[in-house]
Amino acid sequence: MTKLRLDGVVKRFGANTVCDGIDLEVEAGQMVCLIGASGAGKSTLLRCINLLEPIEEGAIWLDGEDISIPGLDPQPVRTRIGMVFQSFNLFPHMTAAENVMLAPRRVHGQSRDELMPKVEELFRRFGLGDRLHHYPDQLSGGQQQRVAIVRALAMRPEVMLFDEVTSALDPQLVGEVLDVLRVLKEEGMTMVLATHEMGFAREAADKVCFLKDGRIVEEGPPSQIFGAPEREETRAFLARTLK
Amino acid sequence: MTKTVSLAALALALSAGSALAEAHAACAEGLTLEDGTLTIATGNPAYYPWVMDDTPESGEGFEAAVAYAIAAEMGFEAENVTWVRSSFDEAIQPGAKNFDFNLQQYSITPEREEIVDFSVPYYTAPMAVLLAPGVESEATMEALQGLKWGAVGSTTAVPMLTDVIQPEQDLLLYGDNADVNAAMGAGQIDAALFDLPTAMFLSAVMIEGSTVLGQFAAEGEGDQFGLLFEDGNELKACADAAIAALEESGELAAIEAEWLQSATGIPLIE
């Protein structure tokens, strides 16, 4: 079943076309990895899917429903699509638990007491058991990013978008965040990742898309993209990054 | 001192103009800022009926006329009188003064006298109650206490209000007559306390519809106006003699009659 579909999505910033006719299909439970040089348009594409940026042309479908109709209220859609950012973007004035509970309380009207057991359970599962009442600046980068993931998960989204979630981490902390992604995949979460972790993409992705200048130049299973890329640009990019 | 005064009075009574001027010129000799010139300060602006049209040089208005009369007594021709302007603060701040004496309804008080010197009084003004337009009251202490009061903060009306009238509601104080006028126009005060000539002027000319309710007895609560000198200025003796002479001759009373409205008909407040 197709969970998410992009049809010829075009996004421009002024005269700069950042997404130039992107077609993409994501099946339910799939992990799709977007790779490509910095500036290729990966982040922008994710922001468009989450309706943080309006698109110029094309359409985005979630469960067969067009969510990119101009004028559509983006808020209900955003509750169904979670997003995690490269720079964590935790709210610095709230504890980890408060960060996680904010949206369920304000959007779903759930109470703190009702939420707390679930939050504790999520924290435990991702190795954050004793960090509930810490403020973001009292947490390591890896812990902050895991809290950010928990925060997005607390809204029970159907799709999760990850934008280079390990790029801001020290190398020894990258593993703990990638482990979380593996767990989510096992649980059947539909995910779209922009990533520079080629090893992880090769091992865990169901589909890899190589972006260049706002277009998907080549897509396929990781064995194809990393083992036998068809396009010259893909080969050149991989040669540069894997060196 | 008494001798000088009576001598001066005698001189005034006996001598003709030029002889008189010479006699008094001696008393101011070398004591003025500039030899042969008398420099007098007044307010900025100077108000009716004290100075007409803010031009003291014309000699019109009570204080302007008094100033020229005193100058003449002291031996200065009108053309040898120079006017400067000063605020109250400038008059009392330490340091060299740019005037020989300063007159702008300065009330003589013992506290002020510690810092500056005053001449003998040239006028005794009773305090008077000015009622805002549309306000009615009675000239009794009890009725006055129930009013909402205002006054100019730098005048002796303030201690008179706080110590004698003791209104029930808090006082509102202002920087000058114009602001009292504005407060009356805004309906913020019922009454204000002024010296009688100022109150009569405000009611007649500036604040349409306002009335002078009554005056307080001049002696005791009255305000005595004196010329203000820098502390220790020896010219004071000469000016005192001149004022005494003007009083003796009836000239001061004549000036008062000419420039200040008769206060008869304004009821006394007990």
Add this chain to the structure above:
Amino acid sequence: MTEARTRGPLPRTRRQIYEDRLRRRSLLIAGGSTALVFGALFLLIPLAPGWEKVQRVFFNGEVFARTLPGLLEAFVLDVAIFAWSVPMIAVLGLLVALARDVSNPALYPLRIFATVFTDVFRGVPVVLTVYLIGFGIPGLGLPRPWNSPYIWGTVALVLTYSAYVAEIFRSGIESVHASQRAAAQSLGLRDKDVMRYVILPQAIRRVVPAQMNMLIALQKDVALLSFIGPVEIFRQAGVYKSLMANFTPYVGAALIFLAVTVPATRYADYLLAKQRRQRS
């Protein structure tokens, strides 16, 4: 390392010796020059020919003692006006700051109004606003007690200070990084919740030191209400000055202001320094 410690203090390095010497020297210079300047002031000023008179008129102990109780009593009014103005300024300032950023086209007039509001009230000297509102609005014919100078003087202060405070709030709102807004939106929060729970708490915290400085300025500007009648400390000092022909009451009033504003200023500086440390 442990060994060295058990044997006693480590020998000081060459650099430590050098820096200690530098520090001693600059302390010596600072102390010496301060003592010199203040010593000169204390010794030389009384030698000036007019000093005795200045002392009698500005620093008169007897006048000071006689007027201080009255000044303190009048200062209570300053504090009261300040105290009831601050919450109104905070609320109105925040509303104006928010109104300047509304995107809803139906509320566009509000946005224009907020912009004009801040331009006008920041552009007019406070004392003029106090005069115009304090005498002008009651002059329209309001009955007592609604024409009170306390009310309209307060309104003038609140309007003026709200304009400044709104701009500071706005700079605080703008200083919160766009990624915070994006993160909050991505969670499905409504715009008003994004502002209320994510942006504003951070923005307000950031501008606390700047707002402290506004409070200090406000405490001083309360004295401007004396122009329209209220007998607060500045007017009371003026009354004493006139009656006694002595400026000492002004010095007394200044000292009372300083007793409040200097600690407040130090505290604001401390908050600013703390914030700078936290951010770096």
